[in-house]
């Protein structure tokens with residue numbers, strides 16, 4: 001039955017809308033007010049992470065309505081659905097954070113199951129927070145259907161009221177949630193009163209949208225454009241801007257074109273596209289979490305693109321976009337300076353972009369870049385010939401502490417602060433470290449070692465902004481170093497090394513460290529070593545008492561701990577799985 005311009009006999013939704021045996025299925029669609037024409041058009045899942053958990057997600061529902069208009073105008077039938085989120089800003093600093101990375105998998109899985117269960121032909125996915133962006137993109141790549149991603153937009157920057165009593169470094173400048181986490185450190189060491197904290201907490205986050213610096217959500221939003229799943233410039237406008245709705249409508253129209261041309265997520269997300277994405281992370285001083293999310297997304301496409309591969313790209317990418325936390329500006333400034341495509345234009349000048357990669361517009365990255373007339377403004381986006389530093393804002397490390405690798409953000413750090421030697425101060429979990437920070441029971445020069453926080457051993461690989469920001473707020477960001485098998489927020493600054501692998505729960509060397517061991521981290525050379533011989537480490541391993549027992553004896557986090565794979569491969573919950581190319585489409 002061919003009604004309209006799309007041949008349903010070739011689309012997955014034929015299983016739910018065509019032929020006499022599907023009369024019961026159609027009766028459900030009529031129950032929801034759909035017309036005969038709508039039932040026989042392609043069915044497009046419009047997936048959002050809308051909820052009231054956080055400002056990140058609150059504007060997604062509005063934008064989804066515009067996506068639906070775009071789909072309808074192009075002879076498609078949108079079907080909206082939602083999935084969960086866990087918002088790090090609220091999960092931070094307590095047990096709740098263990099649910100964060102696991103939520104990425106839940107988002108990918110629930111979107112996959114909804115799409116499969118109802119045989120939707122294509123997807124437009126909207127997300128606005130750290131894990132929901134990669135989770136949504138993972139589902140698109142896993143299903144390999146025509147897919148368009150749309151970021152929900154960044155939050156607007158906050159500002160202390162004129163004349164309000166706040167510490168001078170908090171007055172007359174843009175504020176983000178990073179400032180609130182660091183304010184906690186100020187309050188702990190007496191450089192901020194509780195009354196000042198109260199003034200700031202009411203103004204730091206003034207609108208809907210995801211955290212405002214080049215933190216994890218904005219980093220992954222840049223990735224969505226650089227990898228080609230999002231329309232050019234669609235990530236830039238802040239969440240409250242109504243101009244976002246035009247991009248939403250265009251995203252709806254674009255997915256219909258992708259159906260027509262049979263362009264699917266894995267035609268876009270090739271190895272070369274992942275390389276483009278990693279370049280953008282490095283040159284913007286993006287979140288270290290990209291070192292997890294890019295391998296996890298690549299895994300969905302059956303591409304081995306591990307932490308090492310990401311770090312290899314970081315190594316020869318100049319850092320030239322001045323964004324917080326390493327630099328000065330917020331996502332709104334980046335948008336006003338032209339956004340991700342202007343950044344990629346600079347990268348192209350140095351031959352650092354794979355131009356042939358396909359995008360959700362149906363045109364290649366190179367063709368899309370040709371349409372961009374704006375040049376680097378020299379303020380937020382520097383010309384690539386005169387970068388802030390010659391190598392990436394994020395670097396990989398390896399050594400006898402981290403044979404499987406580790407990652408650190410060095411954006412904004414002077415070279416002399418990128419080499420650190422000091423005695424280990426070992427903590428068995430993040431809370432213990434936070435307490436030491438709160439009570440100032442640590443010494444300048446210490447190397448904090450926070451272990452048992454890996455994906456499996458945590459479980460959940462907690463992000464540790466509460467601890468790292470408190471250190472920065474105490475003015476100790478450059479005076480101590482911190483290493484962990486857990487991870488960091490995109491807003492973390494200071495010499496903080498995460499993703500140390502193998503994790504303690506798998507018997508990695510981090511499990512064997514003792515107070516006083518001398519650790520040297522050299523981010524210029526990319527090394528992280530403890531002053532112990534192979535024999536000494538082997539002896540400690542032989543006497544090791546084994547992994548700490550999972551504190552969750554049942555439920556989602558127990559299940560997660562059983563399934564999750566290595567950090568350097570993206571900490572996915574189906575580590576050995578093979579990505580079959582046409583599985584969903586051809587069933």
Ligand SMILES: CC(C)(O)[C@@H](O)C(=O)O
Pocket residue numbers: 088089130177178211215216217287289463465488489490491
């Ligand atoms: C709360 C933050 C700043 O959003 C953090 O979760 C991040 O990773 O960027």
Ligand SMILES: [Mg+2]
Pocket residue numbers: 088130216463488489490
């Ligand atoms: Mg985060």
